[in-house]
Amino acid sequence: MPGFEVFGKEEKQQILEVLDTGVLFRYEFAEKRQGIYKVAEFEKQFAAYCGCRYAQAVSSGTAALRVAMAALGISPGDEVITQGFTFVATWEAILDAGAVPVFAEIDESLTMDPKDLEEKITSRTRAIIPVHMLGAPARIDAIMAVADKHGIPVIEDTAQACGATFKGRRLGTFGAMGIFSFDPVKTITTGEGGMIITDDEGLYRNCSEYHDHGHDHNPDLDRGLEGRRFIGFNYRMGELQGAIGLAQLAKLDDIIARQKEHKAAIRAALENVKGMTFRDVPDPNGDTATFLAFFLPDGPTAKAFNTALSEHQAGAIYFGNNTWHVYSKWEHLHGGLTLCRTGWPFKRGELGPNVSFPTDALPRTRAVFDRLLVFPIPVHMDADRRRSILSAIEAAAGVVA
Numbered sequence: 001m002p003g004f005e006v007f008g009k010e011e012k013q014q015i016l017e018v019l020d021t022g023v024l025f026r027y028e029f030a031e032k033r034q035g036i037y038k039v040a041e042f043e044k045q046f047a048a049y050c051g052c053r054y055a056q057a058v059s060s061g062t063a064a065l066r067v068a069m070a071a072l073g074i075s076p077g078d079e080v081i082t083q084g085f086t087f088v089a090t091w092e093a094i095l096d097a098g099a100v101p102v103f104a105e106i107d108e109s110l111t112m113d114p115k116d117l118e119e120k121i122t123s124r125t126r127a128i129i130p131v132h133m134l135g136a137p138a139r140i141d142a143i144m145a146v147a148d149k150h151g152i153p154v155i156e157d158t159a160q161a162c163g164a165t166f167k168g169r170r171l172g173t174f175g176a177m178g179i180f181s182f183d184p185v186k187t188i189t190t191g192e193g194g195m196i197i198t199d200d201e202g203l204y205r206n207c208s209e210y211h212d213h214g215h216d217h218n219p220d221l222d223r224g225l226e227g228r229r230f231i232g233f234n235y236r237m238g239e240l241q242g243a244i245g246l247a248q249l250a251k252l253d254d255i256i257a258r259q260k261e262h263k264a265a266i267r268a269a270l271e272n273v274k275g276m277t278f279r280d281v282p283d284p285n286g287d288t289a290t291f292l293a294f295f296l297p298d299g300p301t302a303k304a305f306n307t308a309l310s311e312h313q314a315g316a317i318y319f320g321n322n323t324w325h326v327y328s329k330w331e332h333l334h335g336g337l338t339l340c341r342t343g344w345p346f347k348r349g350e351l352g353p354n355v356s357f358p359t360d361a362l363p364r365t366r367a368v369f370d371r372l373l374v375f376p377i378p379v380h381m382d383a384d385r386r387r388s389i390l391s392a393i394e395a396a397a398g399v400v401a
């Protein structure tokens with residue numbers, strides 16, 4: 001599944017080029033760096049790979065979400081709709097912008113249900129963040145149709161689906177902006193890192209300046225003399241990460257091709273299991289195949305099937321136990337737990353009504369999770385390992401027959 005599996009001599013070579021100059025910072029040091037600009041080059045190649053005009057590298061996927069929202073002008077009291085199945089980072093970034101996360105249900109695509117999205121739009125909705133979970137596309141055409149009808153910008157959280165497409169077009173290029181993560185378990189990794197892509201020059205400039213303390217990046221001035229249009233922050237990526245990103249990006253298509261092959265073999269074996277259904281992937285060709293998600297008719301059957309798989313050393317992940325990615329398990333959100341002395345962002349004082357997030361607010365998402373099993377698909381899987389997984393599936397099929 002992740003880029004760490006393919007970390008090798010290409011990454012080391014890239015890192016050495018940076019170490020040879022000693023310039024770890026993406027800006028400045030024009031003479032010392034001998035023309036080496038790894039982060040800028042990574043941005044350029046990433047934009048070309050996605051088929052978009054601009055890419056802005058940042059320090060993490062969470063930072064990418066935060067910077068994208070800043071670029072859109074998201075403000076305290078605004079509502080931002082995302083989905084009840086995502087990593088906590090998505091709504092942490094919304095809360096950090098002072099905005100209120102609103103959670104839409106997922107369906108069997110394991111991503112945002114476009115009908116529930118439309119029901120959750122209010123006069124305060126200022127952005128929509130669909131999340132392309134587990135390597136495959138959301139119903140991005142239907143989601144964009146709802147967003148466009150209401151004139152609300154979309155930020156695609158593509159952290160888990162780098163390289164994926166929908167009908168031949170890269171994910172992340174449908175909305176006003178797309179964000180990516182290169183953390184240690186993502187499809188390509190830079191250790192920590194993220195990217196924002198867009199075709200909109202104004203949004204790109206906002207991202208570029210906001211992520212670097214407001215520096216206007218005037219090419220004719222020394223950095224110390226640059227101007228500022230607004231207050232920013234520091235979410236910069238460093239040269240070592242940019243260097244690793246270049247080596248990893250060059251391997252992305254090969255990673256995806258290998259995963260697709262492994263996934264197809266395991267999926268074919270699962271098709272013989274009684275009562276088995278698969279995640280509804282809106283465009284299977286666009287899947288990066290980092291995961292294989294499937295359902296059994298109910299929770300107890302899913303658990304029994306997985307116990308049998310585990311007894312044959314091929315256990316899947318039972319998502320009914322997942323605590324980091326599903327709304328019903330986020331006790332710190334439900335409890336309004338915050339370090340802020342005033343209770344912000346749950347208690348909003350004069351900035352608006354308090355907000356709360358009841359545990360049972362997304363029953364359909366929870367029901368989908370109770371029946372869900374997921375195989376992570378590795379990049380490297382030898383013939384022996386594949387055979388042992390296939391025979392484990394055959395044995396476990398007996399439990400549900």
Ligand SMILES: *Cc1c(COP(=O)(O)O)cnc(C)c1O
Pocket residue numbers: 060061062063086087089090131157159160180181182183192193194
């Ligand atoms: C990993 C992830 C992020 C955050 O990325 P980091 O680089 O770890 O900050 C955001 N959204 C989703 C869906 C993720 O899986």
